[in-house]
Amino acid sequence: MNMKSANASHTIPRRGESLHMAFAFLLLIVPALALVGCSEEDCLNCVELPRPVVPTGVESVSLDNLIYVQWVDVTYEPYDLEYNENVVGYRIYSRYFVDGDEDDLDRKFFPIGFVDWDENFDQDYGLHWFYDYDAINGERYEYAVTAVNAAGRESDLSYELVTDAPLPMSAASEEIFDSGSSTPAVAALGGFDFSRLEAGRVDPAAPGTTADIRVVFEGDVPYVEAVGQNVSLLDAGVYSFDDGSLFFDGVSVAPWNGWSATNHLELVVNHIYVAEIIEPSSDPLYPNELHYAKFGVVRVGTRSVRIHWAFQTIAGLPELAVPEPVRFEAPQPVMLDL
Secondary structure, three states, X not given: OOOOOOOOOOOOOOOOOOOOHHHHHHHHHHHHHOEEOOEOOEHHHOEEOOOOOOOOOOEEEEEOOEEEEEEEOOOOOOOOOOOOOOEEEEEEEEEEOOOOHHHOOOOOOEEEEEEEOOOOEEOXXXXXXXXXXXXXXXXXXXXXXXXXXXXXXXXXXXXXXXXXXXXXEOOOOEEEEOOOOOOHHHHOOOEEOHXXXXXXXXXXXXXOOOOOEEEXXXXXXXXXXXXXXXXXXXXXXXXXOOOOOEOXXXXXXXXXXOOOOOOEXXXXXXXXXXXXXXXXXXXXXXXXXXXXXXXXXXXXXXXXXXXXEEEOOOOOOOEOOOOXXXXXXXXXXXXXOO
């Protein structure tokens, strides 16, 4: 278990943002609430509220320029409702993260928001949530949550090691055509370069093409092929919801093995494929860097396929989505407009 401690004296936010207004207001009223059940005539019966218990069940979800953080309400089973009935809210902390930071017991966290006890709450699951809209693709973050009571006393930071890295992904499905088509204009729409993101559809046969993959049809059956020696492909299998639509978050991390020996794989609806790509780097000491991408097949047409894609911009990081299990209902899965 990774122990961390919250320091309420931190006033320098991690990315220069101001403290949540509700939190600032709470600090102003703390002195008036420090003691409960008291009067000026009878101070002997004054009882100071104990510190709340530490929130648990902290998890996060990678989205596009956005991270969703969730945790278990401290008055929800199996917690002692009576002990924590004076909890007024939760403070969310964050910091930039790099590998190895989890071993630094003195690392500093900074407050980025405050959620009242009755806000952002799913009573069916006993979960609160918070959106970090300041998260940006290409950065890694660590998150923690504390509980705050009516006396302003704050629990320790949550113990779970929660790190995340938002990553670009398609907002709608992308149509890739048969690169082997006899019609040049159609064939030119048969490749995809993940690092170009929304502008990723490229001509896989053009001189100096940057395409990572291309689609080819053999009869009526579509296949995906790696373009060049810098791409390896893997079929991670089928992932779908009960209604038959693609469950794109089913693959959260690029596997370490199982890569295709031929880099020529049949494209099947609701299958998710992972690509391991060696990209050129601007660093002269390290001219190449490893990136991961994934794409899921939404639909197979007569001479085209529709895919949903995601690309991890952080070199060497295999994370491609939220780890399982998913216990929250919001945000809803991306519904693709076909």
